[in-house]
Amino acid sequence: MSIKISEMAGWREIPVAGVAYRPSTESKTGDWRSFRPIVNEEKCTGCALCHFFCPDGAISLVNEKAKVDYDFCKGCGICAEECPVKAIEMVPER
Amino acid sequence: MELGVAKQEVMGLTGDEAVAYAVKQVDPDIVAAYPITPQTIIVERFSEYVADGLVNTEFVPVESEHSALSTCVGAAAAGARAFTATASQGLALMWEILYIAASMRLPIVMAVVNRALSAPINIHCDHSDTMGARDSGWIQLYCENSQEAYDTTIQAWRIAEHPDVQLPVMVTLDGFVLSHTLESVRVLPDDVVKRFVGQRRYIRVVGHEYKEVPLVLDPENPLTLGAFGMYTHYFEYKRQQAEAMEKAKRVIEEVGREYGGISGRTYGLIHPYRLEDAEVALIGLGSTMGTAKIVVDRLRQEGMKIGLIRIRSFRPFPREELLKSLSHVKAIGVLDRAMSFGAYGGPLFMEMRSLFYDEESRPLISDYIYGLGGRDMPIKLLEDVARDVKRNADRGRVAEPIRYVGLRE
Known part of the structure; x- marks a missing residue:
């Protein structure tokens, strides 16, 4: 059963215990980013280390190349740090 | 009332042992505790029940009281009945998790032996430990004697787990005066206690993708508890806690009356x-x-x-x-x-x-x-x-x- 809870729901209406009833994906945390990881597909070997290290699960492999989901990448730079072939560069957001 | 007053055995128990005996009869899924001072005999005695195979409880000896209550939080969120005991500095070290347990509406039961806070090091009786925690969102029931400590430990599960309440309960007993003093305690038969506490019930909440699910962690029905709530929602959750406390008054009285029916000892607010x-x-x-x-x-x-x-x-x-x-x-x-x-x-x-x-x-x-x-x-x-x-x-x-x-x- 799907139950809709309005944006302005009062305290009687929202679920108790701070249960997340709205998916966190509704909040595009990519807005927080001040550095953007850019993948150099020429260099990328598709080893997927960046995928495993990404704390936000924002990197996937598409056609064996790292692909960043900029909606959720917060720009922490761990991927660039961990990439064994230096295929990811952090560039300042404008 | 359905059972009438049960036949009861009189045992010589300290306050600590009375609590441990009640927990043994409830047989919770998990007891997590840190064993060193200011811890009391409560968990020591209970660990003997575990070692002797008298309970099905998983006993988790942890490295601090912070971890003891954290373990209870995880276990209770996963649907388990969880118990811990502490006192004094131990309660102080739990501080952060006290609020989390209450805010996540986890019906944990904890015995607190009231002991003074340092400095100077003392651990004898006063109420400064639990009084400091009075705003943490826990129900606090103060016992007069070891009989009541036994009786209240049994009632605490029913109060905590009531659908209108869903709050953790502190059962407090005076350090040394009760905790380390032998008293005649009338104990109920195991099966009467089992029937009184029954099975843990789960309330239903709207979780991921607006689906109604029980408030319990389950890989089949994923749920995120207490993760993030900004100024848009935090305040509403706090108001809910105030409401649960208000409703707990009636529940404490009802449970106390019902307990009177099986034991001959009725309790109120x-x-x-x-x-x-x-x-x-x-x-x-x-x-x-x-x-x-x-x-x-x-x-x-x-x-x-x-x-x-x-x-x-x-x-x-x-x-x-x-x-x-x-x-x-x-x-x-x-x-x-x-x-x-x-x-x-x-x-x-x-x-x-x-x-x-x-x-x-x-x-x-x-x-x-x-x-x-x-x-x-x-x-x-x-x-x-x-x-x-x-x-x-x-x-x-x-x-x-x-x-x-x-x-x-």
């Missing part, structure tokens, strides 16, 4: 004694109120119209019940076994003064801070307190609002 025609009243928490009953009896023989109220439930605070019971009283002496440094009086005094503010006729209320760090509160000192309250009643004003009892000047 407050326990008045010889109050009907009283002009003066003493009010307080814990084992001292047992001694105070003797004082009331003695002074009654002298002709003083005196009674008392022992508050069993400090959180939720039984506002209506106290107002009703004390409406005819001229003067009240509040017994505070904790201090709130820099405040106007002890924690109970502040509640009592505030309680009567809106009333047309207000009794005179004076505060008596006593027994810190295990300082004894003998009959003689309680008599002095009672006579002081009576003098206030006679002269129609409070001579000294806050007094320290049993302190060397």
